[in-house]
Amino acid sequence: MSLLHTIETGLRSLLGHRLRSVLTTLGILFGVAAVISVVGIGQASSDSVTARISSLGTNLLTITPGSTVSGGVFGGGGTANTLTMSDVAGLIDHQNAPDVAAVAPVSQGRESLVSTSSNWSTTVSGSTADWLVANSRDIGTGSFITASDVSSQAHVIVLGATTASNLGASVGDLITVKQIPFQVIGILASAGSQGFGNQDDLAVVPITTAQGELVGGVGSVQRILLSSTSQATLGSAYIEANQVLLQTHHITNATQADYSITSSTQVLSTAQAVTQTLTILLASVAAISLLVGGIGVMNIMLVSVTERTGEIGLRKALGATPGDLFRQFVIEAGVLTAVGGLLGVGTGLAAGYIVPRTANIAVTITPLPVLIAVAVAVAVGLIFGVYPALRAARLAPIEALRAQ
């Protein structure tokens, strides 16, 4: 029998069992749609993490207390704050660390900011003038914190663009934090990147003010941001910073260091690895649903073979070869999965369009996962179609005829 007629015969029989065909197709449809949207969400979050971290610049080092990265963040978790302002002074010294361009200590906490018109809660970081350089940010209007603001423990504050607009504050206004009045001296240029967490929602005050009146911990800092003079000197800046800290902390064995230094590229690759693992995990779950859909196809094809035993016997009596019947049933399974796969692509793309607009979850759909999902769906259908098709092909014509 020609391929065309085999396909025609297969289609006729699928159309003859419309409801069953539709239900079988649904299994594949949702499997493919799940793979596409899950990989799309994973891709989007990986993109946003990458964008956010690389916006920090590739010549950034972060020093945190304790030997793990997590200890220093927000100063929590019972890790002793081993970083001090004298560490900062040592790192700034060009004699000790010629390849370090900027050193910005950070002590931060979540505070409520109150303006004349509204209030807004955000992360307030105490830092120095170097904060701008170390974070590769720019001032939009007004000016940034100066060295004299730091030494005088001035009550001045620089706001992120989102924070400023939420507070309805502009340069020169007074706002209060913990009932202490601060003068807004500058508003940062927007960082423009949308991730989970908005880089334009923050505030910066002189580190001395933060230590003395907001976050606490006079003299100690939660972490220190360093930037090297260029990307090429990142390695030597790392070595210099390590040397300075070992000396100021009186540590002789480098493995006993009570701080850790991470580079932004390290953080980037770690974060990418994490999102990748997560994406693979979720995609595997979605792939299992595709597999379940494939088993559904096999199930239906087996039912179909059993139900059509008489028809198979008749076709054999009329001259259908085992090969003819094998092809017919494999094609039926293939058509079911191909249709399910294509509808699944449609559903996945629709989800990729609708989800970001309704659930505020970013989805980035790239062609490769779509192609792979469809290819896997069709392969699943053909593989799971083979067994029922073999059963059909091997039926003895007299047994099959007798079944009627």
Next chain:
Amino acid sequence: MIQQGGAPGSGSARPAAPRGDFPLQTGADHLIRLESITKIYGSGDAAVVALDDFSLDVEAGELLAVMGPSGSGKSTLMNILGCLDTPTSGRYWFGGEDVSRLNETQLAHVRNRRIGFVFQQFQLLPRLSAWRNVELPLLYRGEHDRRALALHALDQVGLSNRVDHRPTQLSGGQQQRVAIARALVTDPDLILADEPTGNLDSVASRDVLAILRDLNQQGRTIVIITHDPEVAPVAQRTVVMRDGRLVHGVAA
């Protein structure tokens, strides 16, 4: 179809093909030659000998009726004649070719090109129209003029006005005529009918038998397996089976 179907009564009595009367190595003189066919179902204690050292010849152009009580091996004979099953031992010559050792695919080709089947249960596909049913065997041989051939075959059984009807829209007799058209459409060397009137009332039975007789008179070789005593007068030769053997063969 060299030999025109003889008029009733002209056929001479042919004894049930005693072995040795024919050249042993070929069945070329006959359309069909069964040589010591044995068919055993199952094995050991459960073994059933359905055909027991069974020999039979069928001439081209003959209309042969095979009768016998239930369980005597008629359907088994039909399956082997129709290349639907292979014998346990013995040889089956079809048109001079030994088909008893062919594989499944080769047997499928023999069925498709040389044999037309008519079953007791009609065996029409319910979702297909009459002409689509008749067309089926042509699909398995890559024929191009399928619709024209199917319509011609339906015309031969007097169903030109029912080509687009589905089986459920046809009477039993009409359904069996569609099945005969399907058996005819490939212009086979042999038409095998297993109890073709078994599910029909007497009027429809006479119709179907008349069509089979007409086809035979046009030169078709037909083997009818039947219980129906009405068939015997139509046939040129009737053989009777019992316990997987021929008990006798008589002229009609």
